[in-house]
Amino acid sequence: MxxxxxxxxxxxxxxxxxxxxxxxxxxxxxxxxxxLIAAHCKxxxxxxxxxxxAGEIESAIGKRCDGVIGQLxxxxxxxxxxxLKSAGCKVYSNYAVGFNNVDVGAATKYGIPVGNTPGVLTQxxxxxxxxxxxxxxxxVVEADAFMRAGKYEGxxxxxxxxxxLSRKILGVIGTGRIGxxxxxxxxxxxxxxxxxxxxxxxxxxxxxxxxxxxxxxxQGEEQVxxxxxxxxxxxxxxxxxxxxxxxxxxxxxxLINSARLGLMKKEAILINASRxxxxxxxxxxxxxxxxxxxxxxxxxxxxxxxxxxxxxxxxNAVIVPHIASATSWTREGMAVLAASNIxxxxxxxxxxxxxxxxxxxxxxxxxxxxxxxxxxxxxxxxIYNP
Ligand SMILES: NC(=O)c1ccc[n+]([C@@H]2O[C@H](COP(=O)([O-])OP(=O)(O)OC[C@H]3O[C@@H](n4cnc5c(N)ncnc54)[C@H](O)[C@@H]3O)[C@@H](O)[C@H]2O)c1
Numbered sequence: 001m002x003x004x005x006x007x008x009x010x011x012x013x014x015x016x017x018x019x020x021x022x023x024x025x026x027x028x029x030x031x032x033x034x035x036l037i038a039a040h041c042k043x044x045x046x047x048x049x050x051x052x053x054a055g056e057i058e059s060a061i062g063k064r065c066d067g068v069i070g071q072l073x074x075x076x077x078x079x080x081x082x083x084l085k086s087a088g089c090k091v092y093s094n095y096a097v098g099f100n101n102v103d104v105g106a107a108t109k110y111g112i113p114v115g116n117t118p119g120v121l122t123q124x125x126x127x128x129x130x131x132x133x134x135x136x137x138x139x140v141v142e143a144d145a146f147m148r149a150g151k152y153e154g155x156x157x158x159x160x161x162x163x164x165l166s167r168k169i170l171g172v173i174g175t176g177r178i179g180x181x182x183x184x185x186x187x188x189x190x191x192x193x194x195x196x197x198x199x200x201x202x203x204x205x206x207x208x209x210x211x212x213x214x215x216x217x218x219q220g221e222e223q224v225x226x227x228x229x230x231x232x233x234x235x236x237x238x239x240x241x242x243x244x245x246x247x248x249x250x251x252x253x254x255l256i257n258s259a260r261l262g263l264m265k266k267e268a269i270l271i272n273a274s275r276x277x278x279x280x281x282x283x284x285x286x287x288x289x290x291x292x293x294x295x296x297x298x299x300x301x302x303x304x305x306x307x308x309x310x311x312x313x314x315x316n317a318v319i320v321p322h323i324a325s326a327t328s329w330t331r332e333g334m335a336v337l338a339a340s341n342i343x344x345x346x347x348x349x350x351x352x353x354x355x356x357x358x359x360x361x362x363x364x365x366x367x368x369x370x371x372x373x374x375x376x377x378x379x380x381x382x383i384y385n386p
Pocket of ligand 1: 198
């Protein structure tokens with residue numbers, strides 16, 4: 001494998017490759033690059049940590065580009081897909097499970113398959129939502145800052161009183177892969193009863209919690225329950241902890257607004273590890289200021305990397321920089337899946353039949369298929385039948 005520098009921000013791998021693939025950020029691990037090189041790709045990787053603007057992406061695409069691994073921080077709009085089409089591009093993969101930054105309609109119009117990386121983020125992201133919940137409930141960040149400032153003068157009965165989670169009511173909005181994983185951890189760890197809202201019922205989750213409740217009963221403990229709510233309002237007004245896990249689209253933009261915050265318990269905890277614009281962040285800052293016992297844990301922001309005015313000064317907010325999927329296992333797995341999407345389409349392979357179950361792509365003998373192409377049906381790409 002040969003490396004050379006292209007300009008000062010791009011590294012070229014396998015310069016003699018038949019296909020040209022651009023990767024707009026350095027990715028962790030090595031296997032993803034081996035997958036692309038084995039598929040005869042020359043791989044141009046941007047080494048800058050700065051988020052690329054449309055102009056920089058246009059010049060990286062240039063006159064010839066067969067495939068792209070792009071980032072959720074980039075706006076892959078119709079103009080860029082038109083440029084990709086002109087450059088002969090055959091496939092784009094987002095380095096993310098979410099693809100709200102991609103104009104899939106435009107990609108489809110230009111005949112370009114769009115890949116994503118489902119499955120490998122599920123547990124990691126759910127665990128960060130749990131970490132935010134505990135940090136918010138028990139004021140971990142505030143207490144840490146207090147210690148570091150040398151303010152601790154001895155144990156006190158009322159020092160940093162927080163909130164008990166055990167046996168409280170858990171609310172989850174969006175019970176897809178991540179929402180379900182989060183709900184299971186919280187219900188099992190803290191024996192919380194679940195109330196959830198989604199546009200579709202989740203029978204598998206309902207059965208799981210019902211069975212767990214039965215198990216608790218056999219142990220002489222009080223059962224936990226699971227209830228599907230008819231509205232978001234019902235979840236917000238009843239739950240002690242609410243965690244948001246829907247996709248971001250027109251139906252979920254500002255799903256949490258001032259009126260809905262007003263329905264929540266004054267001492268509730270709100271967690272968001274989905275996408276920033278799911279919450280009206282200005283309304284949230286206002287609500288947190290007026291309700292000091294309300295707690296919020298945020299991984300994502302409406303105008304990333306910016307925060308709305310007043311957010312960083314809130315003592316009742318725990319804020320982390322969009323790191324919910326940041327474990328080495330997950331980020332390397334995402335790279336493998338994104339590269340597999342590109343390599344498979346360039347090789348003319350079909351699309352894997354079950355994007356809910358892609359772990360086989362991380363093993364030693366991956367299927368000859370693209371793990372997840374979100375517009376496969378529209379583009380009539382054949383489905384892999386094992
Ligand atoms: N913070 C992070 O680092 C991070 C990491 C991974 C994923 N995410 C975000 O989390 C989202 C969820 O990921 P996932 O893998 O669980 O996706 P998923 O597709 O399995 O689940 C999304 C759920 O949202 C539901 N939904 C759609 N519209 C809704 C609405 N109007 N109201 C309520 N629910 C609605 C869907 O029915 C589905 O059950 C992703 O789309 C992504 O934006 C964030």
